Amino acid sequence: MVTTEVHRLIADMQSGKIRALSRAISWVESQTPQSSELLEKVYALAKAPWVIGITGVGGAGKSSLVPHMAKYFANQGHRVAVLAVDPSSPISGGALLGDRIRDNGGQQHPNIFFRSVASRGGQGGLATCVSDLTRVVSTAGFDIVLIETVGAGQSELAILNVAHTIVLIHAPGLGDDIQAQKAGVMEIADVLIVNKADKPGADDAVLMLQQALLLSEKNAHMHEGLNQFTNLQAHWHPPVVSTIAIEGKGIVQACEQLQAHFAFMQLDGGYEKRNHVHVMKRMNDYIKQLVLERLAHQIQAPAVKIRMEKELISDRHDPLGTARELADAFFPSQATHSEFSQLLRQSSQKEIAP
Ligand SMILES: Nc1nc2c(ncn2[C@@H]2O[C@H](COP(=O)(O)OP(=O)(O)O)[C@@H](O)[C@H]2O)c(=O)[nH]1
Ligand SMILES: [Mg+2]
Incomplete structure (x- = not known):
């Protein structure tokens, strides 16, 4: 009986029925008895979609930028799933982001799916099931997944277990927090965004991030200097982009950098490597x-x-x-x-x- 139910659910997801997708996500989130069979089929059917992790301290503008990014990719013909990992209130916090994704007329973009995910059970406020959820949405035809994480310092590193491209969002006026971020999150960021470029101190924030990046690259080179072969490899230099989320400015530049990182990973094998890390961790x-x-x-x-x-x-x-x-x-x-x-x-x- 269960098998028929799972088959039907998957067929409904594949034919674009959003309710079926929501149901599948709920199964996986709460680990219902059918979920293991569902996941077996899902992993067999769907490849890993491109997962972009959006991190940064609270108030930097993650929820404001994510809808713009989702729309950019959707307008290019991609189908984008947004998973918002909300720490305290998955309903109200998620609804806020969900509202922003809808257009002015209250219509959801046909190529964007939004879902808020409870953060329980995960280290760093990242639910352990998120990795499985990326495959579930891929089964339903979504080829890009944007994950908004809970900005929470060191524990944010857990995003490495799920994402291929990691975006760190910073904003002027959050100066103290960058100190905490520098320790680990700076090192894992593939693209850095200074949001709220309309505010004073934005240019300083860009310079500060660029300097911090140079420093961490220098340190990395010193380690690699011990091995002459690694120096021959091409390196990705994380760019710093400015945005004004509330005016929709800088979105194209930011998303182009994300795509450049995707292309780079395809060339240097980084995409496959990250896929391996994700499934092994899971x-x-x-x-x-x-x-x-x-x-x-x-x-x-x-x-x-x-x-x-x-x-x-x-x-x-x-x-x-x-x-x-x-x-x-x-x-x-x-x-x-x-x-x-x-x-x-x-x-x-x-x-x-x-
Ligand atoms: N001035 C200014 N405010 C912004 C900008 N982007 C976001 N905000 C505001 O900053 C606050 C926090 O934004 P939010 O997206 O919720 O940040 P999150 O906690 O990182 O998700 C909200 O009140 C936004 O309206 C921006 O580009 N400029
Ligand atoms: Mg937010």
Whole structure:
């Protein structure tokens, strides 16, 4: 029965039924029993779409810029899905961005899909299911995904696990926050935007970002200097673009830089590399989740529970000792583990041998 339901849902998504897509997203978000079958089909059917991650501190203008970017790509004939990861209120926060995406007449652009995603369950306020959701929207024919993240310093690095192109949005008047961003987010940004160019201090902000970029590039070169071959590779130099989101200015220049980054990744293999990182990370998340679920289930088994409680209450075991004993029972100890690794090595050698 489930199979028919999943097949029908996928067929509806593919034929452009937005309600079907919304339903599929809800399944994946709340991990319903049908979602694993859905995802199996989705990964088999759809390739990874181009995922653009929009990051930057709150108030920089992410929600103001995203609708302009979505429209730019949609007008070029792309189908664009916007996923807004909202920290506190997925309903009101998302609705705000959703309203901006609609045209003045309240009409949603036919090639833009908007959905706000709860940030729960994810490190850095980025729901772990977002990676799966990019494939779900791809199944429904959306070839570009824009993700607006929660601007939250270091934890923003989680966007690397989902996006191919990372945009850092800054604005004058947020000077203190850039210090926090420089630590990590600056290094992962592929395109930098100084929004609110109508405000004083915008030119200074551009210069400051350019200098910070030069510095981090210099540091990177010093490391790479140890290896003469890496110096031969072409490098992407993250550009800094100015925009005024409220007037729709600078959008074309910003989006052209995004497309230039996409083209660069196609040439240097970066696109494929990022795809690999994304699926590996997703699998690792699932392994952790499944192991924890199964372990919790086993520990709750009456026989196990009663025995462990007795040991603890009678002081025959301390809590750590009891936990160790349980862990040893479910996972191979160090000795068995090395036997296992040896086995793996032998089998991989066999595969390599002609
Ligand atoms: N002056 C000016 N204000 C802007 C500009 N872009 C956005 N804003 C305002 O800045 C505030 C925060 O914008 P928002 O897009 O919600 O930022 P987010 O928190 O990064 O998503 C809002 O009040 C916007 O109207 C701009 O280019 N110039
Ligand atoms: Mg926002």
